Structure formats: C-alpha cells, structure tokens
Amino acid sequence: MAFMQKDILGLRTLNQEDILEILDTAKLMKYILEQNNKKTPHLQGKSIVNLFYENSTRTRLSFELASKYMSASAANLSSTSSSVAKGENLIDTCRTIERMGADVIVIRHPMSGAAHMVARHVKSAVINAGDGMNEHPTQGLLDIFTIRESKSAVQGLKVAIIGDIYHSRVARSNIWGLSKLGAKITIAGPSTLLPPELGKTGVTICGSVEEAIEDADVIIVLRLQKERQQKGLLPSLREYSQIFGLNKERLALAKKDVLIMHPGPINRGIEITSEIADGIHSQIEDQVTNGVAVRMALLYLLTRQRRK
Amino acid sequence: MAFMQKDILGLRTLNQEDILEILDTAKLMKYILEQNNKKTPHLQGKSIVNLFYENSTRTRLSFELASKYMSASAANLSSTSSSVAKGENLIDTCRTIERMGADVIVIRHPMSGAAHMVARHVKSAVINAGDGMNEHPTQGLLDIFTIRESKSAVQGLKVAIIGDIYHSRVARSNIWGLSKLGAKITIAGPSTLLPPELGKTGVTICGSVEEAIEDADVIIVLRLQKERQQKGLLPSLREYSQIFGLNKERLALAKKDVLIMHPGPINRGIEITSEIADGIHSQIEDQVTNGVAVRMALLYLLTRQRRK
Amino acid sequence: MAFMQKDILGLRTLNQEDILEILDTAKLMKYILEQNNKKTPHLQGKSIVNLFYENSTRTRLSFELASKYMSASAANLSSTSSSVAKGENLIDTCRTIERMGADVIVIRHPMSGAAHMVARHVKSAVINAGDGMNEHPTQGLLDIFTIRESKSAVQGLKVAIIGDIYHSRVARSNIWGLSKLGAKITIAGPSTLLPPELGKTGVTICGSVEEAIEDADVIIVLRLQKERQQKGLLPSLREYSQIFGLNKERLALAKKDVLIMHPGPINRGIEITSEIADGIHSQIEDQVTNGVAVRMALLYLLTRQRRK
Incomplete structure (x- = not known):
C-alpha cells in the first residue's frame, strides 16, 4: 500500500507498514549515496526549508545534504532567540515559509508538540527534527x-x-x-x-x-x-x-x-x-550515513505525489 | 521597450514603464511558482549573493528561494556586527563579491543610501533589500x-x-x-x-x-x-x-x-x-508568494542580457 | 604526471609539479569564470562541506561559490565557539561529515595542524582553509x-x-x-x-x-x-x-x-x-577572482578520480 502520510511527526503515530516502507525506500537511497555520483533528480523542482530553533550540527546538515543530493532547492533558517519561540509567531512563520513555496518544512523546536501544531496549519509536509522532550x-x-x-x-x-x-x-x-x-x-x-x-x-x-x-x-x-x-x-x-x-x-x-x-x-x-x-x-558512524539515507527516503515519499 | 536598468535601488527612481514590465514578468514567474515542479533554467550559470547587514528572515529567504528556483548559484553573507557597517569597507566587500563572479548583489543595510553607494562601485546588478529608513x-x-x-x-x-x-x-x-x-x-x-x-x-x-x-x-x-x-x-x-x-x-x-x-x-x-x-x-499570505514572484522577475530582468 | 594528492594541507608539502598542475588547471577554470554562463558539471554528484571554526567572509564565500559554479552539493558549518575547538571532538565531527557523503571537507581552524590531523582520520579530501599560524x-x-x-x-x-x-x-x-x-x-x-x-x-x-x-x-x-x-x-x-x-x-x-x-x-x-x-x-581585485579559479581547480583535481 502506498505511503500516504502528509507529515512525519513521530513514530508514535506511524503504523508498522509506513515504517517499513520508509526503511525499504531508505535502502535504495543508501545505494545512491554509495555511488561515485550522488546526484539524483528525485526532488527536482521541490523546495525544502530547514527551520531550526535549537542549535544543531548533524541533523541540519544531514537534511540539507539529503535535499541537495536529490536536487531540491534547500534553504536554512536558524534561530535560537527566545522571541521567535512563541506559539503564535511560529505558525505565522511557517505559513510564510509555506507560501514561499516550501514543499517540506523540517522543524526543530524546544517546545514539545511544535511540529504537530505547525503541521495542522500548513499544507507543506512537515518533518519533526526534534520537538522538546517529545520525539526525534x-x-x-x-x-x-x-x-x-x-x-x-x-x-x-x-x-x-x-x-x-x-x-x-x-x-x-x-x-x-x-x-x-x-x-x-x-x-x-x-x-x-x-x-x-x-x-x-x-x-x-x-x-x-x-x-x-x-x-x-x-x-x-x-x-x-x-x-x-x-x-x-x-x-x-x-x-x-x-x-x-x-x-x-x-x-x-x-x-x-x-x-x-x-x-x-x-x-x-x-x-x-x-x-x-x-x-x-x-x-555509530554507519548511523550517520543511514541518517542521510532515511532523510532522503522521507523527503522523496512526502513529495512524490504532492499536488499543491 | 526593453527593461534596461542595471540596478533596483528604489521606486523613486524607477519609471512607470519599468514598474509595469517588472510586474508583468512577475505574473509569469508566479505561474511557475504554482507548478508542481518549480525549477526553471532562467538563472542557470548566474550567481546571486545575499549580503544582509540586518537581521531578516523573510526577505532573505524569499530572495534565496527565488534564486534557487531559477537555478542560480546562490550564497548568503550575513553580518550584524557594526564593524562591517562602515561605508568604505562596504564598498571593498562588495567589490570582492563582484570579483568572485556575483551577477547580482542583494543588499540590506541599516544605512540609508547604502545600496546606491554600492551600485556606483560595482558592475554587478544591485538590488536594495532595504536601506535604513529609505526604501524597500x-x-x-x-x-x-x-x-x-x-x-x-x-x-x-x-x-x-x-x-x-x-x-x-x-x-x-x-x-x-x-x-x-x-x-x-x-x-x-x-x-x-x-x-x-x-x-x-x-x-x-x-x-x-x-x-x-x-x-x-x-x-x-x-x-x-x-x-x-x-x-x-x-x-x-x-x-x-x-x-x-x-x-x-x-x-x-x-x-x-x-x-x-x-x-x-x-x-x-x-x-x-x-x-x-x-x-x-x-x-497577507498572498503577498508572501507574490514577493517570491517579484524577486524572480527582478533577478531574471537584471541578468537577462548582462555581459560581463 | 597526474595529480595524486588526497589533500591540500600546505605548500610546504606540495611539490613543484603539483603546484604547476594546480595553476594550469586554474587557468582553465578562470576561463569558465569569465563566461556569461559560469555553470559547469565538473562536480556534479560531489559534495563539499565548508567547516569554519573562525570567522571568514571571503574564503568561505570563495569556496562556496567555486563549489556551486561546478554543480557540487555544498553546505556550510560554522562555529566560533571554543567548545567545539578541541582536538578529539574535531575528528568526530569530521568523521561525521565524511559519513554524510562529503567528498571534500574544507576546514579553517584556529589550531595549527588541525587540517593535517583531520586528513589522517577521514577518507574525504581535506583542504586547509587556514590553520592557526601555520598555512593558508x-x-x-x-x-x-x-x-x-x-x-x-x-x-x-x-x-x-x-x-x-x-x-x-x-x-x-x-x-x-x-x-x-x-x-x-x-x-x-x-x-x-x-x-x-x-x-x-x-x-x-x-x-x-x-x-x-x-x-x-x-x-x-x-x-x-x-x-x-x-x-x-x-x-x-x-x-x-x-x-x-x-x-x-x-x-x-x-x-x-x-x-x-x-x-x-x-x-x-x-x-x-x-x-x-x-x-x-x-x-588585489584580480586576486579575488583568481582565488575562485584556484579553488575550482583544487576541488576538481581532488574529486576527479576519487572512488569511495
């Protein structure tokens, strides 16, 4: 059965079939990653925005490279200032990003449930890159x-x-x-x-x-x-x-x-x-490579059949 | 009549014909933005540098995505430190960016007239993304x-x-x-x-x-x-x-x-x-999408016939 | 004789032949830079990560644009915080970047010898973008x-x-x-x-x-x-x-x-x-353009025959 999720917010709400489809897709992506030429056209014409309200090196870089390996237009927005961490502004920020054409918003936020709240308010796919003490x-x-x-x-x-x-x-x-x-x-x-x-x-x-x-x-x-x-x-x-x-x-x-x-x-x-x-x-080091493969798989699955 | 401006510094100095040509071009760009595949080759081989001396989320992201949707090489330089805000260094910085191959320099600066000053000193096209209390x-x-x-x-x-x-x-x-x-x-x-x-x-x-x-x-x-x-x-x-x-x-x-x-x-x-x-x-949300379309139009018009 | 270096760490350890091959290659790259369309496919499918532990405007931008002109996937990681400046963590960070698929790691670090240490621990090519008081x-x-x-x-x-x-x-x-x-x-x-x-x-x-x-x-x-x-x-x-x-x-x-x-x-x-x-x-301004050309040449030579 085809993957039909709009967002990836947590594993609590993902069923076994979806998890297995993601992992099987990630296997193909890992194969691509191991090639001498890592460029694929899967996200050509798609746009990914990484919105990070907490410091991150590896997760942000992993998503950014995953996006770029698949030919997406990728951009980063970072903020650790508390003034932007309020709920209401977060939704306005994400609706703005949506209206700039983002097909996927990847969000890390110190507040548990932030990604879920955003997902309810935007048509873009949302990937939770860590929300407070909830999920990653x-x-x-x-x-x-x-x-x-x-x-x-x-x-x-x-x-x-x-x-x-x-x-x-x-x-x-x-x-x-x-x-x-x-x-x-x-x-x-x-x-x-x-x-x-x-x-x-x-x-x-x-x-x-x-x-x-x-x-x-x-x-x-x-x-x-x-x-x-x-x-x-x-x-x-x-x-x-x-x-x-x-x-x-x-x-x-x-x-x-x-x-x-x-x-x-x-x-x-x-x-x-x-x-x-x-x-x-x-x-530990294989996990890093697998992280890129899994993120490529998610970006692919979430944008594959998306119509705006 | 063809659009012949080197730079976009303000609406005070743009005539009605130019404004209308920009807006008509933006209409085509908005059509592209609404497609499932937003990638166009219009800026292939062109280079855009976003130079922001003031914090910005939406304007910088809007220019960055506009550039990337059109296949430009886009890079960001941000600085809110006052040491780089002096006039003389600003020109040296922009001439450096020009000599790295930037076809367009997008600049936001707290000083009114900063973009105009830069434009007089570089061959790159300059877009004013906000200069002090002057124009945006x-x-x-x-x-x-x-x-x-x-x-x-x-x-x-x-x-x-x-x-x-x-x-x-x-x-x-x-x-x-x-x-x-x-x-x-x-x-x-x-x-x-x-x-x-x-x-x-x-x-x-x-x-x-x-x-x-x-x-x-x-x-x-x-x-x-x-x-x-x-x-x-x-x-x-x-x-x-x-x-x-x-x-x-x-x-x-x-x-x-x-x-x-x-x-x-x-x-x-x-x-x-x-x-x-x-x-x-x-x-308000339509304005956001229209902002990307307008910026795509400007980047296109400014680089279309440019010879270095 | 073909260029066989894995890394570019300093001119002290590069022989005359290698230096001349880099400079001759850079001449071709400068020709590309002067074209109306600067995009080349030389780094298609390759990934470049710029890892800067010191502030830099021109060197980082020069590498970033060089990468993008040649169609690489390029990403930046910057940190001036001293907590990440310790030797052991630096190696872990770079092995992580390697395992995300980076073909080349460009590193600037306040510690002399930092790039050399990294180069011994990763398969990625390493380019020293300045290490302490040692080399650039x-x-x-x-x-x-x-x-x-x-x-x-x-x-x-x-x-x-x-x-x-x-x-x-x-x-x-x-x-x-x-x-x-x-x-x-x-x-x-x-x-x-x-x-x-x-x-x-x-x-x-x-x-x-x-x-x-x-x-x-x-x-x-x-x-x-x-x-x-x-x-x-x-x-x-x-x-x-x-x-x-x-x-x-x-x-x-x-x-x-x-x-x-x-x-x-x-x-x-x-x-x-x-x-x-x-x-x-x-x-002085020609040096800036030549810097992009030299970096394009290095990125090309280091990734040309690389097999992972």
Missing part, C-alpha cells in the same frame, strides 16, 4: 534502519536503551518505533530520569545497566547532556561514567554480536568508552 | 503586484497606509510606486511619526485612522517596531492598538471589497486584529 | 597564480613580503610556494614579528621595508591584525603606517612594473595607501 522520529528511523541492516529482523530482539531517558526524544522515538516492530525494550539510567509511565508501554525498566544489557542484541547509549548535572538531576560525570557508562566489562554481558549505537555526538569516556565507540560492535 | 523596493513592488492582481488597475484607487510612516522604508517605496501608477494615497499614524514633507509628494496626511481608511480600496498596515516605544516615540502598545490598530469597526469604514495588506511579520492584536489578518479581505 | 595554501596558490599571469615565470623574481610575518599563514604559504618555484624572497616588518628561523629557508630578512622592496618584482602586503597592537606587539597604527606602510615614496623603490598584492580585506591608510591599493600596480 528521523533518529528513531535511522536507528531501526541500522538494526535491520545487521539483524535479519527487529521482531524478538532485545534492545537496551541506557541514559537519561526522561529528557530524550531519541529514546522516545526508538521506544515507539522498535515496539511496533516487535522488539523487547529494556531501559536503565539514573532513577530520577526514568519516567515511570513508560512501564505502561511494555518497556522494562531495569534497576541497573547490567540488568538492562544482559543478553542484549542492541544497546543504544544516549548522549549525556552535561547541563543536566548542574540542575542536580545527575551525579558527577565521574560517578555517571562508573554507574551508567558503557565499558568493556558491561559490554561482555550482552550478546556476542551486539550492536552499539549512539545518536552522537559522543562524550568519550563518559557515557561510552572510546574503545567501544571505535570498536567492532559500534554502528 | 521589492516590498513595494510585491504590494503593487498584489493590488493589481485583485483590482483591475491601480489608477484612481484610494490606498491608506497606517502606522509609523517616518521609520518605514516599506511606506516610502509604496508611496513612490503607487503614486506613479495613479493611486490616491492617505496616511495616518502617531503624529510624531508622520513626516510633514510627505505632503509635497501628493500624499494626504490624515488626522485619524478613520479619515485615512474611509472608502479605501486598499489598507496597508505597517508593522509596529516595538523598540520605538521605548524611545518615547509611541504611546503604550495598548493605546497604539486602540488609536491606530485595524479592527472590525474601523474596517467597516473602507470599501466593501477592501484589500488588507501588511509586510509581515504581524503583531497580532496590536496593529491589526487576528480576525482581520486571517479574514477574507486579507492579502 | 589556497591563498598562497592564488597569489602565485596572480604572479604567473603577469610575469612570464616566477623563477628569479624578487618578491617582498611586508608586515606581521610571524602570525601570518598567508606569508608562510607564499614563502613555501614561491621558494619552490625559484623566487627570491625578502621580508620586512616589526622586528618582534619576524621569525628568525625563516633565515634557514633561504628568505632574506631585511632591516627595513625600503631594503626589502628595492627592485622588487612583486610586493605582498600583509593585513595588519589590529588586535595584535593591544598585546604590545606593535607600535601605534600611525607609527606602523609610517614605518611599514606601503606608500608612493616606498613604491618608487620597486621595479617599474611591480605587482602589488594583498590577501584582503585591506586596512586603507594603514598597511597600504588607498592610492596604491586602487592604482595600476594593484592586483
């Missing part, structure tokens, strides 16, 4: 793509997610997406940062990192946001590393062919040792 | 385009411009352009912000908003720059809204088919109520 | 290109370099490159800013500007970094101008057909008078 669906999709590349299927895999789950939109998108494909998810992290309501989603909340990663097929290590520590939500970086960091000893508890993933950028020696980040289990 | 000709052109789309002709129309006329380059460009096409212009706003010399241009300075918009065919509401208030030039925002804001009661004084325009971004509830901004008379 | 090879190449355009050969020419040699990566790249092509180099500047070890490279360190430029075929005037003065390394700007500035009297000591060059932006009236900067000997 393209990261979730690229993580699932990476797992599917190495493992025959997601169904039945044990996936451990380690770190500050509470503030992590990456964790939330992975939990929604991986659950839909039948993975068994365990989470571990500082107890102040484990949202208890996650128990209802079928996720197993573990009392220790060791328990979470035992026999795991995949370990997703979250980036530690150092500024959380200053707010008293975390122990010292050293303690964090000792209690929650992924090191050789802990890795030995997982399956022999475990995949290690991280959304980047990594804090070497804090949430993960350099040895593991650069080791044979690490998928 | 592409906004004026897109406003006139919008009026012509809805009304059979500009000749004889009553156009009211409401707000801080003194600081508004939008007002100035509209006054020059609309006068040349035969409109009858009325203005109203805080008396400290109504330049008396405008009386000489044939504009009618009104004592109240009500007087200015009575039987108007078009009302152009200017954006209130809130920082003016801190300088003592304005009453409180609440008073401003009560005395000068466009609301339902005032709108009833205008013609039944009045067009409501605003250069954006709007301050909802201050210079205009949301009801009117989103209502049936509002052209 | 594309500036050196464009300077040599400019000399070769006017003079039959570099061999045997007397080239004077005037200013703060110690902090100048432009000076260093010129010294390495011009020496390899057989020029005789003299330098002069504040004695605190003349690195004594340069004596070993065959450069003649002069006691006065007059001595350095006597009978010179070329004078390269360096930009005075005004912030050096605050650190006590320089006399007042007025004294600097009197003792080291290039003016009509000093110019008379050089050959009749001397070329005056400057990497820009110039401080008019400090290191060079306006009369000379805008005079018949000045190559």
